[in-house]
Amino acid sequence: MSDGRPAAPVIAIDGPSGSGKGTIAARVAERLGWRLLDSGALYRIVAWAALARGIPLDDPERLAVMTRTLVIEQGAAAVRVDGVDVTAAIREERISVGAAAVATLPEVRQTLRGVQQGMRVAPGLVADGRDMGTEVFRDAELKIFLDASVDERARRRHKQLMEKGSSVSLRDLFASIQARDRSDRNRAVSPLRRAPDAISIDTTQMSVEAVVAEVLKHVETRGLAAGPARSRGGGQEND
Numbered sequence: 001m002s003d004g005r006p007a008a009p010v011i012a013i014d015g016p017s018g019s020g021k022g023t024i025a026a027r028v029a030e031r032l033g034w035r036l037l038d039s040g041a042l043y044r045i046v047a048w049a050a051l052a053r054g055i056p057l058d059d060p061e062r063l064a065v066m067t068r069t070l071v072i073e074q075g076a077a078a079v080r081v082d083g084v085d086v087t088a089a090i091r092e093e094r095i096s097v098g099a100a101a102v103a104t105l106p107e108v109r110q111t112l113r114g115v116q117q118g119m120r121v122a123p124g125l126v127a128d129g130r131d132m133g134t135e136v137f138r139d140a141e142l143k144i145f146l147d148a149s150v151d152e153r154a155r156r157r158h159k160q161l162m163e164k165g166s167s168v169s170l171r172d173l174f175a176s177i178q179a180r181d182r183s184d185r186n187r188a189v190s191p192l193r194r195a196p197d198a199i200s201i202d203t204t205q206m207s208v209e210a211v212v213a214e215v216l217k218h219v220e221t222r223g224l225a226a227g228p229a230r231s232r233g234g235g236q237e238n239d
Ligand code: C5P
Pocket: 017, 039, 040, 041, 043, 044, 096, 099, 100, 101, 103, 128, 129, 130, 131, 132, 180, 184
């Protein structure tokens, strides 16, 4: 980014768990032919790898060292860590909880920040997470903050997990989402909050397509959609 060339454009999409940001980011990236960064997956990977290696989730030094050595491949269809396919494993509820725990550690965030910023390549990046617009890509060309009621977010997550064959109760998920919200919004480092220059969209009553259309409208308004990237396919579905 310091080679004199202008940095590739970034669309930062932040919001709480279940706000739809993963799905929306994937669709927008696909439409634009831009790269997708699912930053939550990186925190999930750290939690998964720590649990697999028996490293306590509250040991910042060991977690940071481990994080620096992980070989992460985020492909369109699969996520691999050190060659192991963890696509399904990192979506388990115990990993959601673990990810929120490791995400409170500045040492882990610092290491992952470099990984995330390294993904800013032409023709552009669509990045989703909690601190894309407030910390990692403060200079993003477009910042979107998605939200939805806790009820709706728990229902969406429940549906996703059911489709994957998991059987967590809606009530447990509601409690888990509230606990994660509390942790994400109140942690000392990079808490979840709306960047002052972000556009807020409440997705509670909106379809995925309607939210995608709304984001693309802002992409258009800011002149970000122009260029040869438009015809390229690709992208991935998650969240
Ligand atoms: O988005 P997802 O639910 O996969 O993220 C899992 C956890 O990772 C979140 O609950 C949050 O604690 C953490 N996270 C974060 N910063 C990001 C993305 C995710 O702290 N940019």
